[in-house]
Amino acid sequence: MQLQLDNIRKKFGDKPVLKGIDYTFEKGKIYGLLGRNGAGKTSLFNCLSGEIRMDSGGVFLRQGDVSQPLGEEDVGYVFSLPVLPEFLTGYEFVKFYLDINKDKIAGARTIDEYFEMMRIEPEDRHRLIKGYSHGMKNKLQMLLFIIDRPPVILLDEPLTSFDVVVALEIKNLLRSMKKDHIIIFSTHILQLAADLCDELVILNNGLLQEIPSAMLQSPEFEQQVIEMLKDGHGDA
Amino acid sequence: MLRTLRSIMEIRGASGANRLIYYFRRIPLLGRMMKEGMYARAELKQALTVIVQILRVLWGFLGKFMYLGIVIYWPVTAVGNDLPPQEQYGLYLQMILLLSFALAGVSSAVILEPKLDKYICVKLMRLPARAYMRSTMTLRCLSFGIYFAPAMMVFAHMLQAPLWQGALLALLLASWRTLCEALHLWLFDRTEIVLVKQTAVVWIVLGPGFILGAFMLYAGVSFIEPEWLFNLPVVLAILLAGGAAGLYIARYGNYRKAVDAVSKIDEPLLNMGRMMKDAQAKDIRSDEEQAVLRPGHAAYEDKTGYAYLNAIFFARHKRLLIQPLQRCLAGCAVLLCGGLLALALSPELFIAPAQYLRSGMLVLIFVMAFITTGEKACKAMFYNCDMSLLRYGFYRKQGAVMSNFRIRLARISGLNLIAAVAIGLAVNLPLLLSPADWIIWDAALFFMAVIGLALFYSVHHLFMYYMFQPYGTEMNIKNPFFMVVNSLVMAVGGVGLVLRSNAEFFAPAALVLALVYAVLALILVRRFHAKTFRLK
Ligand SMILES: Nc1ncnc2c1ncn2[C@@H]1O[C@H](COP(=O)(O)OP(=O)(O)O)[C@@H](O)[C@H]1O
Ligand SMILES: [Mg+2]
Numbered sequence: 198m199q200l201q202l203d204n205i206r207k208k209f210g211d212k213p214v215l216k217g218i219d220y221t222f223e224k225g226k227i228y229g230l231l232g233r234n235g236a237g238k239t240s241l242f243n244c245l246s247g248e249i250r251m252d253s254g255g256v257f258l259r260q261g262d263v264s265q266p267l268g269e270e271d272v273g274y275v276f277s278l279p280v281l282p283e284f285l286t287g288y289e290f291v292k293f294y295l296d297i298n299k300d301k302i303a304g305a306r307t308i309d310e311y312f313e314m315m316r317i318e319p320e321d322r323h324r325l326i327k328g329y330s331h332g333m334k335n336k337l338q339m340l341l342f343i344i345d346r347p348p349v350i351l352l353d354e355p356l357t358s359f360d361v362v363v364a365l366e367i368k369n370l371l372r373s374m375k376k377d378h379i380i381i382f383s384t385h386i387l388q389l390a391a392d393l394c395d396e397l398v399i400l401n402n403g404l405l406q407e408i409p410s411a412m413l414q415s416p417e418f419e420q421q422v423i424e425m426l427k428d429g430h431g432d433a
Numbered sequence: 434m435l436r437t438l439r440s441i442m443e444i445r446g447a448s449g450a451n452r453l454i455y456y457f458r459r460i461p462l463l464g465r466m467m468k469e470g471m472y473a474r475a476e477l478k479q480a481l482t483v484i485v486q487i488l489r490v491l492w493g494f495l496g497k498f499m500y501l502g503i504v505i506y507w508p509v510t511a512v513g514n515d516l517p518p519q520e521q522y523g524l525y526l527q528m529i530l531l532l533s534f535a536l537a538g539v540s541s542a543v544i545l546e547p548k549l550d551k552y553i554c555v556k557l558m559r560l561p562a563r564a565y566m567r568s569t570m571t572l573r574c575l576s577f578g579i580y581f582a583p584a585m586m587v588f589a590h591m592l593q594a595p596l597w598q599g600a601l602l603a604l605l606l607a608s609w610r611t612l613c614e615a616l617h618l619w620l621f622d623r624t625e626i627v628l629v630k631q632t633a634v635v636w637i638v639l640g641p642g643f644i645l646g647a648f649m650l651y652a653g654v655s656f657i658e659p660e661w662l663f664n665l666p667v668v669l670a671i672l673l674a675g676g677a678a679g680l681y682i683a684r685y686g687n688y689r690k691a692v693d694a695v696s697k698i699d700e701p702l703l704n705m706g707r708m709m710k711d712a713q714a715k716d717i718r719s720d721e722e723q724a725v726l727r728p729g730h731a732a733y734e735d736k737t738g739y740a741y742l743n744a745i746f747f748a749r750h751k752r753l754l755i756q757p758l759q760r761c762l763a764g765c766a767v768l769l770c771g772g773l774l775a776l777a778l779s780p781e782l783f784i785a786p787a788q789y790l791r792s793g794m795l796v797l798i799f800v801m802a803f804i805t806t807g808e809k810a811c812k813a814m815f816y817n818c819d820m821s822l823l824r825y826g827f828y829r830k831q832g833a834v835m836s837n838f839r840i841r842l843a844r845i846s847g848l849n850l851i852a853a854v855a856i857g858l859a860v861n862l863p864l865l866l867s868p869a870d871w872i873i874w875d876a877a878l879f880f881m882a883v884i885g886l887a888l889f890y891s892v893h894h895l896f897m898y899y900m901f902q903p904y905g906t907e908m909n910i911k912n913p914f915f916m917v918v919n920s921l922v923m924a925v926g927g928v929g930l931v932l933r934s935n936a937e938f939f940a941p942a943a944l945v946l947a948l949v950y951a952v953l954a955l956i957l958v959r960r961f962h963a964k965t966f967r968l969k
Contacts (some may be wrong), residue, residue: 205627246826247826269787269830270830272826276824282818282821296738296741297738297827297833
């Protein structure tokens with residue numbers, strides 16, 4: 198399975214943010230999307246998830262010889278700022294989500310089993326999401342893609358808000374899921390990317406560049422990435 | 434003063450122009466013609482500023498025509514169509530005296546009104562408070578009379594009164610309202626009370642005032658003669674008082690305090706961010722105490738998917754959605770008891786209202802608009818539910834949007850239909866039992882009308898929400914297209930029904946219209962939701 202991005206362009210007003218992104222992501226790897234603040238990581242994810250329309254270009258999901266446009270239901274997207282319906286309890290939200298995806302879900306886990314998996318305490322499950330901490334909200338968002346297992350999983354700057362224990366759990370979870378999914382997560386923190394990812398891509402000046410795997414191992418890696426990023430302009 | 438006035442006009446014009454550009458760019462196709470950079474293009478902005486100012490002036494005149502026409506002239510001629518013109522004119526003057534002179538004098542003074550404009554000019558742009566207030570008040574008092582004059586003259590002419598009386602009435606009103614402004618300021622100076630912000634007091638005046646107005650219309654008699662108003666001593670007295678008030682306003686020394694009192698940074702009417710938070714916090718807050726759930730216990734376990742979501746949503750917004758209904762039911766109960774009591778005491782009392790109701794069933798349009806829930810419900814749906822869920826792809830899919838829309842429509846219609854039936858019972862039961870000329874057929878028409886209207890408004894609010902999604906994610910400012918369509922629908926409905934306003938036509942028309950609207954809404958939402966029902 199491959200995720201093919203074909204010449205994605207996006208302007209906000211007169212300002213081009215994505216200037217023709219071409220890249221192919223493969224199943225079985227965790228990709229780190231590295232870019233400075235304002236480089237367009239969130240915008241790229243929003244385009245992939247269908248939340249905003251790209252000006253031109255296309256995204257395809259290729260399985261064997263069949264290539265289809267990427268549908269909104271093929272993408273699980275964890276926002277950097279978690280947005281969840283706050284009038285529900287965690288339990289109710291998960292039940293709702295299970296209901297509407299019931300024909301897609303293979304394994305028959307119970308709601309409480311899912312909460313166990315994410316280590317959300319029983320007494321928290323029946324509290325309003327409104328009272329959840331940032332980390333708990335993020336876990337709940339991740340639960341959604343664990344439930345319906347979409348082929349493509351996008352995580353926008355996820356691990357930054359977790360405490361070390363949870364971060365480690367999430368890392369392990371992502372590693373355990375990667376064989377069936379295309380997982381891309383964006384970050385502006387280099388160490389995090391280097392630590393978790395199998396491949397690194399850099400979003401710079403509206404274009405995606407791959408960092409050769411050989412370079413990931415080299416001692417000058419950090420220095421080289423920073424050189425690459427310096428040429429571009431972030432928010433400045 | 435002219436210089437101050439010019440800068441104020443420029444500031445107002447520029448912010449008006451910015452808003453215009455902002456919304457223009459959102460019109461499909463046409464909007465593309467305008468680039469982002471427009472905000473900074475000075476010549477264009479200048480031109481737009483002029484256009485905005487012209488529009489403001491036109492609106493100033495038009496608004497007065499609409500106010501006098503819809504609120505005063507039309508009801509007066511509708512109820513008094515068998516009266517001779519002099520008496521209609523008397524009734525018309527009487528309504529103006531009540532609404533524009535008395536009630537608006539209490540509720541609509543601008544001198545201490547919290548206003549964004551005031552905040553921008555005085556606090557941000559640092560115009561001296563005194564200069565700002567003197568200029569704006571001069572402008573206001575003059576333009577008030579000028580805007581009213583043409584409308585007053587036209588309606589006077591239509592009621593076969595001399596034109597000069599219309600013009601004089603505008604002058605008197607401007608003068609009187611200047612006096613009211615001065616009194617508000619004087620009260621503030623003495624007691625630091627900002628009367629227009631004392632909602633309770635304002636409503637204590639407005640409530641009985643409206644009831645008095647309704648009663649005057651209903652009775653259809655004019656108590657006053659035009660000569661009482663248009664005679665030299667009265668005119669002179671009002672003009673002199675107005676002039677003195679003008680002087681007081683012009684020479685008042687402590688405007689700094691008067692402006693500060695209503696433009697604090699935390700003034701909810703000024704601070705947009707705060708305003709939205711407040712709206713969310715107070716207006717559309719979900720009922721949290723409801724949600725303290727026992728662990729292991731879950732509500733509505735029998736429902737699934739969107740039905741489940743909505744069941745919880747409506748349950749957690751009881752205060753917001755059910756309470757108005759409860760109030761309405763209580764009102765109906767009181768009405769019913771009062772009706773039955775009146776029936777026992779003097780049954781003849783019902784004869785005249787029955788007649789009026791048959792020819793004037795149209796008032797139900799406004800009654801039902803007031804009673805039906807919808808707008809607040811949509812706002813709560815947006816801020817508490819859709820604003821977050823719309824970010825998820827599954828929620829934007831057609832199946833999801835449609836089942837959500839249908840369930841919501843059913844729920845809101847359900848609430849409103851209960852209110853409609855309650856009103857129907859409360860009004861019709863006493864009428865049917867009374868000796869008045871009101872038979873089952875009339876009652877059936879009445880029920881048809883209230884049910885049709887309840888359905889109509891339920892569809893309308895929800896449909897407008899799905900098509901225009903008027904709430905921004907940051908600012909709670911209404912989309913002007915939403916307002917335009919809204920008033921257009923009301924106007925078309927109103928005019929269409931005025932032309933043939935007997936109940937035999939109106940009641941079935943309302944019902945059919947509502948059903949057609951419901952079907953149309955379902956089709957259009959299905960067709961366009963991907964464009965319209967998303968976060969903007
Ligand atoms: N809705 C929008 N309207 C206008 N500009 C936007 C919008 N969304 C993002 N941008 C601009 O696009 C650029 C990229 O933003 P973003 O994708 O959020 O970057 P990142 O996630 O890499 O920090 C920024 O300069 C931002 O200002
Ligand atoms: Mg971002």
